Amino acid sequence: MSVILAVDTATPAITAGLVRRSPDGSVQTLSERITMGARGHAEALTPNIGAACADADFPVSDLGAIVVGCGPGPFTGLRVGMATASAMGLALDIPVYPVCTLDAIGYGTVGSVLVVTDARRREVYWAGYRDGTRISGPAVNAPADVPWQSYAQVAGSPDHTTLFDLPVLDRRYPSPSRLVLAADWGQPPGALTPLYLRRPDAQEPRR
CATH class of the missing domain: 3.30.420.40 (ATPase, nucleotide binding domain)
Structure with missing residues (x-):
């Protein structure tokens, strides 16, 4: 233990x-x-x-x-x-x-669930789950480009779940x-690689 x-x-x-x-x-x-x-x-x-x-x-x-x-x-x-x-x-x-x-938000959910969080720039981070297992994503897109019609419920950021015409599951964070x-306890821990999915806002000035 x-x-x-x-x-x-x-x-x-x-x-x-x-x-x-x-x-x-x-x-x-x-x-x-x-x-x-x-x-x-x-x-x-x-x-x-x-x-x-x-x-x-x-x-x-x-x-x-x-x-x-x-x-x-x-x-x-x-x-x-x-x-x-x-x-x-x-x-x-x-x-x-x-x-x-997103896996931690989607873990243990039942059925097909879309999980979304705030990506700023009028975009969302998202992934799709079936019975708690990720089946698509993670990705970053404008809400209009997320294939939300493939899912029965949506969970995640309360400011963004309302952007999709789906019943909201109370899983915010x-x-x-x-x-x-x-976590995958059956394997040694993997590399600590951040999932940015896009370049940071701050960039070095060009010379």
Whole structure:
């Protein structure tokens, strides 16, 4: 039985939580701290991690693994969570498992579900799921170019689910427990590769 730190900064929900994972794969959320804000990820994440550990009365040094949402998400916010998770994994000498943030939202859903999050620039990040398994995406498109007609429900960002003529499933952001459940525990952790899906807004000036 292992206690895992789950973090995600790919959406406005700056998330940190401690989750106990049993050998049979079941999970129990011990604590979670979620701060809403499209910006300020760097200022909020570390305090949220500290508060989640304090709430669970669990020392950081005893963590067994870290799970981190790898997007898709905006460049600045996403790299905060991934850099923090990577640094903690190295310092504690524990594995860090990357998880697609959309997978954590779609995990455990029933039927065909479209998951969308804010990509800015009047676009959405999206992926499609059937019974919790991703069948398309992740991708970034204008809402009009998302093949939403293939799905029976939509979940994700509350400001964007209403753009699609589908019943809305109350799954807005990735929770710590679903981040842990969506990780591939049957394999060694993969590379921490952020899913930006497009180039960052900030570019070096041309000479």
